[in-house]
Amino acid sequence: MSIPRRNVVRFTSASLLIGFIALMAIVATNFWLGQRAQSYFDNAIAARDTRVAAVELRNALQTAEASERGFVITGNEIYLGPYQTAKAQAQRHLLALQSLLTSYPDSQSTLQRLTAIVAAKFGEFDQTIALKRDQRDAEIEASFRTNRGKALTDEANVFFSGIIGRADDRLTSGVAEQRANTGWLRLVSAIGGLVIVAVVAGAAYGAARYTRELRKTRDEVNALNSDLEQRVTIRTEDLAKARDRAEVLLSEVNHRVANSLALVSSLVNLQSKAVGDNASKDALAETQDRIFAISLVHRRLYSSSDVRSVALDEYAAGLLDHLRTSLRSQVHGVRLSYEVDPIKLETDACINLGVVVTELVTNAFKYAYPDGAGDIRVRLTQLPGEQAELVVEDAGIGKAEGVPARGTGVGSRIINAMSVSLGGKIEYRNLQPGTAAHLVFSTKPRRATAVL
Numbered sequence: 358m359s360i361p362r363r364n365v366v367r368f369t370s371a372s373l374l375i376g377f378i379a380l381m382a383i384v385a386t387n388f389w390l391g392q393r394a395q396s397y398f399d400n401a402i403a404a405r406d407t408r409v410a411a412v413e414l415r416n417a418l419q420t421a422e423a424s425e426r427g428f429v430i431t432g433n434e435i436y437l438g439p440y441q442t443a444k445a446q447a448q449r450h451l452l453a454l455q456s457l458l459t460s461y462p463d464s465q466s467t468l469q470r471l472t473a474i475v476a477a478k479f480g481e482f483d484q485t486i487a488l489k490r491d492q493r494d495a496e497i498e499a500s501f502r503t504n505r506g507k508a509l510t511d512e513a514n515v516f517f518s519g520i521i522g523r524a525d526d527r528l529t530s531g532v533a534e535q536r537a538n539t540g541w542l543r544l545v546s547a548i549g550g551l552v553i554v555a556v557v558a559g560a561a562y563g564a565a566r567y568t569r570e571l572r573k574t575r576d577e578v579n580a581l582n583s584d585l586e587q588r589v590t591i592r593t594e595d596l597a598k599a600r601d602r603a604e605v606l607l608s609e610v611n612h613r614v615a616n617s618l619a620l621v622s623s624l625v626n627l628q629s630k631a632v633g634d635n636a637s638k639d640a641l642a643e644t645q646d647r648i649f650a651i652s653l654v655h656r657r658l659y660s661s662s663d664v665r666s667v668a669l670d671e672y673a674a675g676l677l678d679h680l681r682t683s684l685r686s687q688v689h690g691v692r693l694s695y696e697v698d699p700i701k702l703e704t705d706a707c708i709n710l711g712v713v714v715t716e717l718v719t720n721a722f723k724y725a726y727p728d729g730a731g732d733i734r735v736r737l738t739q740l741p742g743e744q745a746e747l748v749v750e751d752a753g754i755g756k757a758e759g760v761p762a763r764g765t766g767v768g769s770r771i772i773n774a775m776s777v778s779l780g781g782k783i784e785y786r787n788l789q790p791g792t793a794a795h796l797v798f799s800t801k802p803r804r805a806t807a808v809l
Contacts, residue, residue, distance in 0.1 A: 367452035367614075368559070368560075368563050369560055369563060369564070372465070372556045372559050372560045372563075373556070373560070375552060375556050376553050376556035376557070378607065379549040379552040379553050379556070380549065380553065382545060382549055383545060383546055383549040383550075386541065386542060386545040386546075386639075387542065389713060390538045390539075390541070390542050393534070393538055394535065394538070397531045397534060397535055400476060400527060400531055401527075401531050403457055403460065404524040404525075404527040404528045404531075405524070405528070406453065406457055407454065407457040407458065407461075407523075407524045407554050408520075408521050408524040408525065410450045410453040410457060410516075411452045411454060411517050411520040411521050411524070411562050412521065413446065413449075413450045414446075414447055414450035414451055414454065414475070414517070415513070415514065415517045415782060417443045417446040417447035417450060418447060418475070418478060418510070420439055420442075421439075421440055421442075421443040421444055421447065421478075421482055422478075422506075422510070422527040423439075424436050424437055424438070424439045424440040424443065424484065425437075425440065425482045425485055425486060426623050428440075428486060428489060428495060429485055429486075429489050432489060437486065440482070440486075443577075444479055444482075447475060447479070451471070451472060451475055454468065454471070454520070455468055455472070455738075458520070461523060466777070467519070467520070470512075470516065471513065471516045474509050474512055474513045474516070475513070476701070477509055478509050478513065479509070481500075481505070481506050481509070484500075485497055485500065488500075530620045550757060552748055555610045561633050562614055573579075608682070619661065622645075623661065647765060651708050651711065651712070665703065665704065666701045666702060666703055666704065666707075667701070667702055667703075667707040668699065668700075668701060669697060669698075669699070669700040669701070669702050669707065669710070669745075670697045670698065670699045670700065670737075670739060672707060672711065673695065673697045673711075673714065673735075673737055674695070674697060676711055676714060676715065677693060677695045677714070677718065677735060680715065680719070680722075681693040684718070684719065684722040689730075690726070690729060690730030690731070691721075691722055691726055691730060691732075691733060692730070692731070692732050692733070693718065693722075693732075693735070694732065694733070694734050694735070694737035695736070695737075696734075696735070696736045696737070696738075697735075697736075697737040698737060698738055698739040698745075699739075700737065700745055700800060701743075701800070702800055703727070703802055705778075706778075706779055706798075706800075708777040709778045709779050710747065710775070710779060712771060713747065713771075713772055713775045713776060713779075713783075713796065714735065714747065714749070715747040715773065716768045716771055716772045717747075717794050718733060718735065718749060719768070720768060721733045721749060721751045721753070721792075723754070723793070724754075725751040725752075725754065725791070726751070726752025726753045727753075727754065731752055731753055732750070732751065732752060733750075733751050734745060734748075734749075734750050734751070735747075735748070735749050736748040739800075740797065743799060743800050743801045744797060744798065744799055744800060745797070745798060745799075745800050746795065746796070746797045746798075747794075747795070747796040747798070748793055748794070748795055748796075749793070750788060750792065750794070751789035751791045751792060751793075752788065752789060753790065753791050753792070754790070755787055755788070755789070755791060755792050756785050756787070756792045776796055776798070779796070779798035779799070780798055780799045781796050781797050781798040782796075783795070783796050784796070
């Protein structure tokens with residue numbers, strides 16, 4: 358049974374989320390226990406210092422009392438050597454206790470009473486030492502009989518025992534808490550580890566199963582691709598054969614069209630010979646040149662491997678050579694020269710351009726030099742941006758503005774219509790002397806049709 362991709366993604370995301378939560382729980386527990394361990398460490402240090410201060414204060418009192426008793430009994434000042442040191446230590450340890458016991462509840466009364474006891478004990482020691490130095494033993498004995506010193510010592514010992522006991526209790530409770538925290542850490546780590554292991558195992562199982570299904574799907578896709586490639590290969594071979602057949606048929610069509618146009622041109626030529634009117638002869642000759650311009654395109658297509666476009670340099674050279682030969686027999690002394698860049702142009706556009714060239718060159722031959730010889734220059738230049746420019750110029754009498762076109766005007770209408778089909782507009786410029794016809798048109802592949 359296949360697992361939908363969406364379910365795999367959801368399961369993997371949920372597993373990763375659970376594993377992340379488990380990991381965060383372990384990290385948070387470790388952090389919390391670390392903080393608790395630091396707190397326990399600080400409390401343990403404080404409890405230890407409290408216990409040490411209490412023990413040292415008790416030892417200082419005992420040392421001072423032993424020094425005082427030795428001096429009283431013997432009267433020898435040597436016994437008072439440790440007294441001052443013990444008194445200073447007692448004061449220092451008492452100050453330490455006053456600082457350390459602030460974290461204990463109900464410690465203020467204990468500190469006040471313990472401070473009073475220590476002060477009273479050292480007051481008693483100082484008084485007894487002073488009496489001994491004055492040899493007032495009777496007063497010393499009377500003071501001893503009151504048992505006031507013993508009572509103070511017993512009370513101080515009670516306080517010392519209480520302080521030491523509370524410090525020990527804090528240490529014991531800290532150890533117990535650390536043990537409990539260690540148990541919690543083990544439990545959380547074990548549960549988190551089990552959860553992470555389960556998540557990883559589940560994700561691995563889902564990934565493995567999904568991977569197997571992907572492999573199976575990949576094999577099926579590869580099989581389908583192989584079958585599709587085989588079909589594409591067969592289809593490509595069929596299309597190549599069909600294309601070859603179509604190209605053969607298209608070449609044959611171009612050949613037949615060229616032959617048909619040649620036949621039409623011959624018929625027009627026969628008709629012109631049968632006509633006696635010169636105007637009619639000229640009109641038929643112009644028609645014959647137009648037919649030749651069109652047939653020449655089909656001839657080029659028939660002899661070329663590319664049936665979609667025409668090389669303008671070859672086509673224009675053949676067309677202009679024909680016009681030069683044909684028109685020179687009618688108009689003597691006019692010379693035709695041309696410069697054509699190698700440009701590729703679609704078939705329909707090439708036909709339109711050929712007709713425009715034919716009309717412009719024919720007009721120049723007929724009207725530019727009515728009284729003598731001259732030159733006609735044709736330039737076909739490639740421009741940037743997939744554009745080209747056709748220029749037909751002469752140094753003749755020029756084209757006067759506002760003067761109606763000579764002849765029937767059919768040629769002008771043909772030129773304008775073909776120029777529009779090429780995506781341009783014919784412009785006439787006065788060269789003084791002469792006229793230049795400029796046509797800028799696009800060489801991009803487009804659907805060009807002549808609109809007359």
